[in-house]
Structure formats: structure tokens, C-alpha cells
Amino acid sequence: MITTYAIITIFLVSIIVNFNLVQALAYTVHYDVKEYRITKIPTVCAIKPNDSQSSEDRIKRMMAETSYAVGEWKVKLQGGQDRKTMQLWDINYLEKNSENDDISMCDVVIQFFRKPTSPDLLLKALGTTRYEPSTSQSFIDIFYLQIILCQKSDNYYVYTFPCYGNDMTTTNQIGTTVRHEFGHALGLGHFYSDDPDVTYQWSKTGADAPSIMVPFDYNNPSLIHIQTIDIEKIHSIYGPNGFLTFSKQVTEGKDADSSKSPTLVVIPSLTIYTNPSYQFGDHLSITFEVSELTGDPITFQIVDESGKKSQPISIQITKLKTEITAPGQFDSTIYKPGTYHIDAEYSGTKASVIFTLTDSGKIVIPQWIKNLGRWWSEGTISDKDFASGIQYMIKEKIIKIPIEQKSSEKKEVQIPQWIKNNAGWWAKDLISDSDFAQGLQYLVRTGIITV
Numbered sequence: 001m002i003t004t005y006a007i008i009t010i011f012l013v014s015i016i017v018n019f020n021l022v023q024a025l026a027y028t029v030h031y032d033v034k035e036y037r038i039t040k041i042p043t044v045c046a047i048k049p050n051d052s053q054s055s056e057d058r059i060k061r062m063m064a065e066t067s068y069a070v071g072e073w074k075v076k077l078q079g080g081q082d083r084k085t086m087q088l089w090d091i092n093y094l095e096k097n098s099e100n101d102d103i104s105m106c107d108v109v110i111q112f113f114r115k116p117t118s119p120d121l122l123l124k125a126l127g128t129t130r131y132e133p134s135t136s137q138s139f140i141d142i143f144y145l146q147i148i149l150c151q152k153s154d155n156y157y158v159y160t161f162p163c164y165g166n167d168m169t170t171t172n173q174i175g176t177t178v179r180h181e182f183g184h185a186l187g188l189g190h191f192y193s194d195d196p197d198v199t200y201q202w203s204k205t206g207a208d209a210p211s212i213m214v215p216f217d218y219n220n221p222s223l224i225h226i227q228t229i230d231i232e233k234i235h236s237i238y239g240p241n242g243f244l245t246f247s248k249q250v251t252e253g254k255d256a257d258s259s260k261s262p263t264l265v266v267i268p269s270l271t272i273y274t275n276p277s278y279q280f281g282d283h284l285s286i287t288f289e290v291s292e293l294t295g296d297p298i299t300f301q302i303v304d305e306s307g308k309k310s311q312p313i314s315i316q317i318t319k320l321k322t323e324i325t326a327p328g329q330f331d332s333t334i335y336k337p338g339t340y341h342i343d344a345e346y347s348g349t350k351a352s353v354i355f356t357l358t359d360s361g362k363i364v365i366p367q368w369i370k371n372l373g374r375w376w377s378e379g380t381i382s383d384k385d386f387a388s389g390i391q392y393m394i395k396e397k398i399i400k401i402p403i404e405q406k407s408s409e410k411k412e413v414q415i416p417q418w419i420k421n422n423a424g425w426w427a428k429d430l431i432s433d434s435d436f437a438q439g440l441q442y443l444v445r446t447g448i449i450t451v
């Protein structure tokens with residue numbers, strides 16, 4: 001089986017002659033993203049190096065700085081979130097005392113070396129991050145020997161060239177490198193400008209670097225922090241479910257062909273938004289947001305306080321963000337005032353949102369009665385049929401009538417023409433439910449319709 005390694009390296013910028021310090025006036029920035037993702041709450045293991053040549057105190061400070069660096073990612077990713085969301089951005093951190101310790105539970109392994117073993121990286125890399133797809137682990141290597149300028153001379157010339165010193169690099173530089181490499185382990189690529197001069201200046205003058213993912217230079221002595229743009233980038237590639245967004249189920253292929261890699265079933269994220277409160281007459285509006293289109297419909301139900309559920313409604317989505325509005329209004333014959341949940345499911349992911357429905361006294365006539373009004377104004381149904389609809393509304397207290405009518409004698413149901421005209425306009429939404437209800441109240445008060 002062939003395994004591909006993604007090696008990301010901070011390359012040192014070699015000596016540049018005649019570097020032009022004039023800052024470009026306009027440039028475009030790019031923020032690259034890697035194709036791998038953290039798929040659970042990550043456990044990060046930092047393995048303390050066994051190095052008798054370096055001071056124990058400096059090694060301790062390096063390990064402490066590494067823990068601050070990972071801690072800074074966690075605190076910034078969790079910043080300003082509620083407690084439930086904070087858990088989705090949690091990072092576990094373990095320090096291991098020996099490279100022989102079991103690292104199978106570690107999602108990110110940070111190891112420290114005096115210098116790289118690969119000749120390609122010698123004097124060029126401060127750190128590397130490698131993702132191992134077979135175990136879904138990222139390996140961060142930090143190289144901690146200081147790079148200095150060495151001199152060599154012969155009878156004619158003095159040569160200057162970079163070499164490794166005996167001392168360790170600064171704690172700040174270690175901290176910056178761990179912050180940067182950990183960004184790679186989370187799936188970030190580099191932040192750079194299309195103007196190489198601008199990128200070069202960021203790598204040298206770290207205090208102004210807009211992102212921790214700028215390729216840094218070893219000449220930069222500052223401790224560089226994780227910036228807002230870095231946190232926003234991580235939040236945007238993972239979405240509202242944090243490190244659980246890309247949790248996956250692995251299902252074996254049907255045939256026993258071992259050369260085939262297992263099929264990954266990605267569970268998408270689903271978030272529902274709605275107004276926190278509605279009143280009778282409002283239309284329910286729901287926005288669904290998903291992390292990817294799976295081809296499955298979103299199914300949702302409205303659940304009242306007692307747990308009674310509406311019929312499931314399915315909608316096929318074609319966009320990551322979909323807003324729907326209920327065709328009918330909230331009316332009191334179907335909904336009672338109270339708290340409701342909207343429970344939704346999409347490709348195995350569930351989400352829920354709460355809203356309250358209040359009765360502000362506004363008159364809302366159910367759609368089916370409105371249809372009656374239209375048919376009646378068009379002469380399709382009789383006055384008597386329409387009157388029974390009105391009686392229903394009064395009994396259900398959709399229209400409230402002051403109890404002052406006294407006529408008990410049975411009359412022929414005969415509704416004035418102007419009410420009929422009103423009904424036609426009302427069915428066409430030319431007059432409001434309240435205006436029409438006033439006409440109906442007139443009918444009851446004058447005894448044309450008895451309740």
C-alpha cells in the first residue's frame with residue numbers, strides 16, 4: 001500500500017540581494033487549506049526529548065511554551081461561545097516523558113529534535129507537520145537548535161554561512177513554530193500575499209504578521225500569536241459542530257478487495273434558525289444550514305410542549321443555506337399559545353430549535369374559512385353554509401362576540417350583500433382579517449347569525 005505524506009515545511013528565506021523595501025500598494029492575500037481534518041475532540045501529545053546536551057531548564061521551558069501554544073489555540077477557538085459550543089472546540093493535552101510511550105490515542109504528536117535528519121531540511125526547517133492518513137494522526141517535528149552564522153576563511157576571503165549552534169533557539173521562536181505547525185495539524189495551509197515582498201516582510205517583522213500561518217523566518221525573534229483571521233478560518237472550515245463536524249463512520253467495502261480503501265461516510269452538520277417568538281397571523285419561517293449537500297432531504301416536525309408532533313415535512317435542499325416560509329399563518333384552531341420545538345434530521349444529523357407562540361389578541365381566520373369566504377362571494381356555496389363557518393369561528397373563539405344578543409326566534413339566514421362583497425375582498429387579501437371579523441360581529445349582534 002502506498003502512503004502519501006503531506007510534508008509542510010517552514011523554509012528559511014535565503015540571502016536576498018537588493019531586497020526592495022518599498023511596500024506594494026495593493027496585493028491580494030491567500031489563505032490555503034489542507035484536505036485533512038480533525039475528526040474528533042483531539043488529544044495532543046507532546047513528547048519530551050531525551051537530550052543530555054541541552055540544559056534541563058531550557059527543555060522544561062520549551063515544553064511549557066508548547067503547552068501554552070496549544071492552549072492558546074483552544075482558548076481562542078472557544079472564545080465567546082456558550083458552554084455547549086465550547087465543548088465542541090475542546091483540545092486535550094498530554095505531556096509524555098519518553099518516545100517509547102504509547103501514542104496510539106494521540107491525534108497530534110509533537111516531537112522535538114535538535115535538528116532535522118533529512119538533508120533536505122537541514123538549516124532550512126524550524127518545524128514540519130506530516131499527516132499520516134492510515135492512522136489519522138498528525139506528526140509535528142520541532143527543530144530546536146539555534147541556526148547561527150558560521151565563518152570560514154582562507155588566505156583571501158572570509159566566508160559566512162548558516163550553521164547549527166550548540167544553544168537552543170529562543171522560547172519565543174519555539175512558541176511561534178508550535179503555534180504555526182499546530183495550525184497545519186488543524187488543516188490550515190499558509191497565509192501569504194501574491195506580492196512576495198509583502199510575504200517576506202511579514203516573515204521578518206512578526207509583530208505585524210496578520211496570521212500565525214505566515215511562513216516565518218528564523219531571524220524573527222518575536223513571539224507571534226494566533227490572530228483573529230486564523231480562528232475565523234478554522235471556524236469556517238469546521239462549521240458550528242467544531243471538531244465533531246467531520247466525525248465519520250467507516251464502513252467496509254462489500255468485496256474483500258484489500259487494496260480498496262474503506263468508504264468514508266461523512267456526517268454533515270445541520271443548524272436550524274427561526275424567530276424566537278411568533279404570534280397568531282405570522283408565518284413560520286425556518287432557515288436550515290448544512291455543511292454539505294448529501295442529496296438527502298431535510299425532514300422536520302413541529303413539537304408542542306406536551307410532545308405532540310406535527311406530520312413530518314420533507315424538503316429537498318439544493319443549497320447549503322435554505323430558508324422556507326410556511327404558506328399558512330399560525331391560527332388558534334391548530335396551534336395553542338406556548339413553546340414549540342422544530343426537530344429536524346438530515347443524513348443522520350439531528351438539530352432542534354425553540355420558538356414561542358403568543359396570543360396578542362390579533363384575529364386570524366384559518367385558511368379553510370377564507371376559502372369558504374371566496375366560494376360564498378362567488379356564489380358556489382349558500383349563505384347557510386357560510387353561516388355555519390362563521391358559527392364555528394365564534395364557538396372556537398377565533399372571533400369574540402360580546403354576549404348581548406337576545407333574539408331567539410329562528411330567522412331565515414339572509415346575509416346582506418355588503419358582507420358578501422367584504423368576503424370576496426377578504427378572500428383576495430384586500431381587507432384584513434380584523435376588518436372582515438367586524439362585519440361578522442355585526443351579523444351576530446343583529447341576530448342574522450345566531451350562536
Ligand SMILES: [Zn+2]
Pocket residue numbers: 008009010180184190215
Ligand atoms: Zn508552515
